[in-house]
Amino acid sequence: MELKGKRIALGVTGGIAAYKAAELVRLLVKQGASVQVAMTEAATHFVTPTTFQALSGNRVFTDQWDSGVANSMAHIQLSRDADVLLIAPASADFLAKAANGIADNLLTTLTLARDCPLLVAPAMNRQMWTNPATQRNMATLLGDNVTVLGPASGEQACGEIGDGRMLEPEEILAEVIAHFQPKLLKGRSVLMTAGPTFEAIDPVRGITNLSSGKMGFAIARAAREAGANVTLVCGPVSQPTPRGITRIDVTSALEMHAEVLKRAANQDVFIGVAAVADYRPKIVAGQKTKKDGAPPPVIELVQNPDILADVAALPQPPLCVGFAAETQNLAEYAEKKRRAKKIPLIVGNLIQDGFGGDDNTLILFDDGGQQPLTPAPKLELARQLTARIAFLLENPNAPH
């Protein structure tokens, strides 16, 4: 219930993507939001108001001069009651009007009369999107602090391929949820690692660690929701990339080390969430090794570089945060790691509490001692960790 108690006014304009707005309403309601839909006349040619009424459980507004609304002021009513006005899909025509303060129908009028933030999800043909007039209007809207969600690139209803597709309903939902998160890391840059590394023995075999990447990806999402510019270097995982994040895929610890060290100097924060393999085979066979009745091979290992310790040892290191996943003696091992790597904050968890699952139990260790977080979904814990990091950035010398 990420949107519990939130009031969302959803404006639907005329475009084929209007059918996706129906799914969006369902997702918003499922997350606890109350949704009031207003449609342009053109939108009603694509989806009927009845559909939105059934999905939102609320009356749908289509007419500025609705006699059923006190004083015929539907626009004022809708903008007064909303925490956010979301237009999805937003047509080129709507965006042009919104950019120029035109109020000639219910939707444009309530946009102009609103007292809440405006989020728009453009949807149009690629030619309309790249038209200088539309781009000019988008620049105006951005300058007016309107949040623009997308558009995505891909195949369009007209058969053409290019920019202008509306974001998928799930993506818009994630952006709406992000909108309501406090911008504790606004303007900050966060570099992270996540997932396991894979150390090749030969072209088909290797040594790895168990790691789903879920905790790391949740932290990347939470940091981005908090307004940070996030770069995530990750080993082999099958997690979908949260929107708005720069993702760099690597396989081995050496690759991860190289990609991180290339970028670490200019970051505000580095968070090492990856389960980096401590060792790698000294020799990687060029061909698949065969049994052929030979005795089992002995694989000589060499130590991998410690990415986190190397970042922390930079002349002007970012704020470094590490993870300690243990099966026992969590407090002792976590604190030992924190001192050995010379980092201000380490996040400890017992492997049996969180591995692979959606929930976790975390304890934060810093100069002030340990602070257990209540067991919760990984995204919720990631948001608490983000808040802690924001506090440390603001108060570098505070006894935590």
Ligand code: C5P
């Ligand atoms: O040294 P250990 O693996 O116990 O410490 C775990 C922490 O150090 C994690 O934050 C992990 O991402 C980081 N680490 C690293 N490079 C390594 C080993 C661990 O960045 N080679």
